[in-house]
Amino acid sequence: MNDVVQNRPLVDVKNLHMQFELHHRGPGSLGLRSRKNYVHAVNDVSFSIDQGEAFCLVGESGCGKSTIARLITGLERPTSGEIHFDGQRVDQLSRGEQRPLRKRMQMIFQNPYASLNPRMTVDEALVEPLKHHFPDYSPQDIQQRKTDIMRSVGIDQTWSDRYPDAFSGGQRQRIAIARALTVDPEFMIADEPISALDASIQAQILNLMLEARAERGITYLFIAHDLNVVQHFATRVAVLYLGSICEISSTRTLFERPKHPYTRALLSAIPQLKDDKPKYIRLRGERPTPLAPPTGCPFESRCHFATNRCRHERPRPMRQPDGSTVACHAVEEDRLDD
Amino acid sequence: MALLSVQNLNVKFGGPFGAITAVNNVSFELQKGERLGIVGESGAGKSITGFAMMNLLNAPGFIDRGKVLFDGQDMVRLNERQLRKIRGNRMAMIFQDPLVTLNPVLTIGQQMVETLMAHRRLRQDEAEFIAIQKLREVYISAPESRLGQYPHELSGGMRQRVIIAIALLLDPDLIIADEPTTALDVTTQADILELLLHLCMANNVGLILITHDLGVVCQLTERVMVMYAGEVVETGKTREVINDPQHPYTQGLISALPQQTLPGTPLKSIAGYMPSLLSLPEGCPFHPRCAYASPECTRERPSLVQYRDASVACHEVNRLHQETLVE
Ligand SMILES: Nc1ncnc2c1ncn2[C@@H]1O[C@H](COP(=O)(O)OP(=O)(O)OP(=O)(O)O)[C@@H](O)[C@H]1O
Ligand SMILES: Nc1ncnc2c1ncn2[C@@H]1O[C@H](COP(=O)(O)OP(=O)(O)OP(=O)(O)O)[C@@H](O)[C@H]1O
C-alpha cells in the first residue's frame, strides 16, 4: 500500500512549539490565576510527511493534535519552530500569501456541528469553493462536479436546499468531507473526519479517501482516536503525549511491536467486540497538565517503567533499528520486557 | 415499574415537501440501573429519539404520537415547569453537539456553578467545590484553573468531558448519552466508560447509550437496539446481537468494521446509502440494499417479531425461523 509514497517531503515540521496564554477571569474565588499562565500545547515537535503518505496523529485527548493541524493550515501561528510545505516555509505567511495554498491544502474539522456555516444550504456550501477555486468552470461543470462528489459521500440530491441544522451529526460530517473534496486538494488534513459516522459509512468514506490516494497521490494528515481505523488507513503513525512525540513508526511496526510505554497502554485500551476483557494496561497516577508540564519525561507520572532519570531528564527521540523513532529512557536502556 | 417506558413513539418534522417521520413507532423499556445501547446508520433517528425522551424537540420537529413514561409520568404531557424539574436533574442528556450544552461566552466554571445553583441551595464556593470535584472525576487535570477557561480554549475531548461532568452534576437517575466518547482517545474513553459503568452499578443509574462504536456498546451495555431509517430493526442482548446478528443491516454494519478486513484493502461497506426519509421505499426500508430481498420485502413492511430474547424486523429472518420450526 506504499506504492504511491514518494521520497519527497510534502510537509516538514521542525521543532514546533505552541503556547497559549491564559488570562485571569471567571468565577475565580478558587482560581489560581495571580500570575500569567501558559498552556504548553505543543513542545518541540518535528516530523515530515512524504508525498502520498497517510500520516496519522494519535494520542490522549488534549495532547495537541488539533493544535498541530491548525498550525499547519496557518489558522494559528506557532510560538517557535518552522513549517514547510512543498519546500516553501509557510508558518509566517500573511493571509494574502496563504491564499494560493488554500486550494492545495484542505482541512476537515473535528466538530461536525461547528464546521459548516449555518446560513448556507448544502448546495451553497459545495458550490462556493468550486466557484472560488475554479473560476473558469462553466455552470454545468460546477453542477457536474458537485453532483459527483455528493454521490460519492452519500449525500442525497434531495438534501441540497436544506440548512445544516436539519442534519444529523454524521450527515453534517459527510457534507464537510464533500466540501473538502470538491477542490481536489493535494494535501488533506482530516481531524477526526469519521468519528461521528457509523461503521458502514466510515467504510465508504475511508474507501473513498484511500482511492483518492491511490489514484491521485493525495497526501493525508489524519487525526483519529479509533486505532482500528488508524491501523487500516495509515502508512505511518506519530504518537503524541502532552504535546511531545513519544514514538513515530510505520503502521505495521507500531501495531506489531509498540515500544513506548504510552503506546503500549494505548493499544491495550482498544475496545473489543469479544467478551473477554482485554489486557488493558490501566494508566495510574496523576494526569499531568500542560499548564505546568513536567521537566523530565512527560509520561513519567503514569509510567510503569519510570525511574529517577525519567523524573529529571527529558528523553530525546532516538532512531531504532527497525526504523521507528522513540523517546523513552527505558527503551534506550533496553529495560522493557517484550 | 420500569424507570422509562417508551411506547409507540413517532417523531415528525414538518417541511416544505411534507412531513417526514424521523422516528417511527419505537417502543422499549428501561429498568432502574439498566444499560441500553442504541446503534444504527447515521441519520437513523438515534439522537432524535434521545431528544424526544427529554421532550426537547425544536420546531419543525414534534412528537406526533406515543408516550414517554419516566417514573410513571408522561414526558409528552408535562408542562415546561414540570419538565424543567426533571431535565438535567433526574434525567440528564449528554448531547452529541457540544454547543447545545456549552455556552461559548461563559467560562466552564460559570456554567457549572449556574447549573448547580439553579437546582440546589448552595453557596458559590460550595458549588465551585462540587464543580471541581466533578471535573476531576472525568479526569480533567488541574480543574481549578480550567474553571476559568472558555469552551473554545479546551480540546475537543476536554469539552466532551466537561459536558459529561455537567450531566453528572446533579446525580441523575437516568443518563441519555449521545456519542459521549466519540471525541475521546481510547485510554480516556476506557476511563470514562468505567466511570459510567460504576455510576450505573453503584447508584442504580439507568443509561441509554447512543453510539456508532460497536466496541463501546459491547463494553458498556446489556441490551442493544439497532435503528435504521427511523425504525427499530433488531433488539436483543448486546453480546448476542454483535456476535450473531440476525438482521441483514446489523450483519452489514458488523462486517464493515475495519477489524474485519486486511489493512489497506477496501472495507466492506453496505452497498448504497440510507434512503432519504422523504422518499422511503415501500416494504422493508432496507430492501434496496439488502442481498436477501424477496418480492415480499418490496411490498410489505416487516414488523418486529420476538425470538427468544431478541426481536427482529425482517421477512427473511422470519422465513428462516418458520422453516426451522417445520423441521
Ligand atoms: N430540523 C430538521 N428538519 C428535517 N429533518 C431533520 C431535522 N433534524 C433532523 N432531521 C432528520 O432526522 C433524521 C434523524 O436524525 P438524528 O439526528 O436522530 O440521526 P442520528 O441517528 O442521531 O444520526 P448520527 O449518527 O449521524 O448522529 C435525519 O435523517 C435528519 O436528516
Ligand atoms: N485557544 C486556546 N487557548 C488556550 N488553550 C488552548 C487553546 N486551544 C487549545 N488549547 C489547549 O491546548 C491543548 C491541546 O489542545 P488540542 O485541541 O490541540 O488537543 P487535541 O490533541 O486535539 O485533543 P482532542 O483529542 O481532545 O481533540 C489543550 O490543553 C487545550 O486546552
Ligand code: SF4
Ligand atoms: S522515559 Fe521513563 S517515564 Fe518516560 S516513558 Fe520511558 S520509562 Fe516511562
Ligand SMILES: [Mg+2]
Ligand atoms: Mg482535537
Ligand SMILES: [Mg+2]
Ligand atoms: Mg446523532
